[in-house]
Amino acid sequence: MASAETLNLDDLTHPxxxxxxxxxxxxxxxxxxTFDLDAMVAEAVSQAGADDLADDDGFADRLAAHVVAIESDTGLRQLIRSSLHARVIRKVRNRLSLVDLLKHYPEIESIPIERPLIVVGMPRSGTTHLVNLIAEDPRRRALPYWESEDPIPARGQGPDVFGVDPRFARVKAEHEALMASTPYVAAMHDRFPEAIEEEVELLDLDMAGYVLEWHARVPGWRDYYLGLDHTRHYAYLKKVLQALTFLRGPRTWVLKSPQHAEQLGPLMATFPDATVAFTHRDPVAVIQSAITMMAYSDRLRRNSIDPDWLVDYWGDRIHRLLSACVRDRELVPAERSVDIGFHHLGGNEMPVLTEFYQRAGVDIPPKVAKRFQAYIDSNRRGGKGRIPYDLKRHFGVEPEELRSRFAFYFDRFDVRPEI
Structure with a gap:
């Protein structure tokens, strides 16, 4: 696909x-x-070769609420129901395997997660680009997509005779199937197996992530998730990172997730010595990008697209996330954080990256700087095709009408209107 190609989305809302x-x-x-919870747990137990869920903090209740939320969305096709069914089993299996691993190696929970670099920002605001850039630093441990999807190997599971981890092979096969069925996804957000992704998938081993909202229309799950005490769930996230450090090292992590923007208190309580980079972008451009991606994926996931629902839900969802971020921004010390406008992530990242590293007290040797610049040069926006995002044309909404809700955010940060 040529880098300058503009992809055709004329049929976005009427595919x-x-x-x-x-x-x-x-x-x-x-x-x-069918979502038979007992049968799903039994399948996870069979795959893990272990049966202890460590359910001393209401995990079973969260798991049940998660499944109820999926079942409440009556517009899902069987294709996505099958994917979500497999996802639930995979999350439970990984949780079982983690409990089993910790029983055999209790020293894991003593491994320090030292001075992580954490990228925080809205979805579609450059967080993925920035974390992949930082991950070019070979001194950093990052989370590739294949590992985020399936972080803890089952007992006895390991690479095949060719040295290929079966977890990687599964995610690679799924990615190839996705590219064949919805090829424009690569230009929107390409989660190829080696790409660095976010640890929200790890939080969902504890059924405490917002990610289900991207797969299904689940306002009930949103409300349930927002009502949880996330301090304990972020402590669980740290436990998973300790296990991953034990399995594959090292312990100097780079992390990222939009979910952190509305959980800054739990984030900093768990990683008090972190240095945080906040990415900021015009919320209207974020919403436009997010719902375009959702609508395109929904041609296979749902019985209908319903553009009005996408505008209403994600306009509200981004508003909630940004309100929490503005409210709690001061919980992250100024001397260990930077605010990066999206306009600084279009090929001129080195100055803001240098400032971020300075705040973290970390040097950038010439060899690392060269790797950073090579990544920047090779990953310009639109490199896999340009998406004709058009809020008015596709969703019938004037940008200024939507932007008026976010004055509090523009007042707080260096954000430039894009559309």
């Missing part, structure tokens, strides 16, 4: 399916997926 997409749906829709 015209390809032959491949129709064949996929014809096959998957004929196979109904």
């Amino acid at each position: 015209v399916l390809t032959d491949t997409q129709r064949q996929i749906l014809a096959y998957t829709e004929s196979r109904a997926v």
Whole structure:
């Protein structure tokens, strides 16, 4: 795909399916997926070879609420129901395997997670680009997508005779299937197996992440998630990071997740010596980008697109997230944080990256600086095709009408209107 190619989204909200997409749906829709929680847990136990869920903090209740939320969305096709069914089993299996690992190696919980660098910001605000850039520093431990999806190997599970981890192979196969079914995803947010992703998937081993909102229409889960005491769930996240450090080292992590923007208290309580980079972008551009990506994916996930619902839900969701971020920004010490406007992430990242490292008290040797610049040069926006985002055309909303809700955010940070 040429870097300058503009992709066609004329059918975004009234999709015209390809032959491949129709064949996929014809096959998957004929196979109904049921969410029998006991059967799903039993399958996870069978895969893990262990049966202790460490349910001393209400995990079973959170798991049940998660499944109820999925079932409450009656507009899902069987394709995404099958994916979510497998995801729940995978999360439970990983939790079981973590408990089993900690029983055998209790010293894991003494491993320090020292002075992490953490990227925080809205979805679609450059967090993925920035964390992948920092991950070019070979001194840093990062979380590739394949590992975020399946972090803890099951007992006895290891690389095959060719040295390929079966967890990597599974995620690679899933990515290839995704590219075949919805190829424009690569230009929106390409989660190829080696790409550095976010630890919200690790939080969902504890059923305490907001990520389900990206897969299904689950306002009930949003409210349930926001009502949790996330201090204990971030402590669980640290435990998973300790296990990953034990399994594959080292312990100087670079992390990122938009979820952190509304959980700054728990984040800093868990990682008090962290240095945090906040990315900031026009919320209207964020919403436009997010709901365009959602609408495109929904052609296979849902029975209908419903653009008005996407505007209303994600406009509100981003407002909630930013309100919490503005409220709690001062919980992160100024001397160990930077605020980075999206306009600084278009090829001129080195100055802000240098400042971030200075705040962290870390040097950038010439070899590392060279790696940073090579990544910047090779990952310009639009390199996998340009998406014709158009809030007015596709969703019938005037940008200024939506932007008026976010004056509090523009007043607080260096944010420039984009559309």
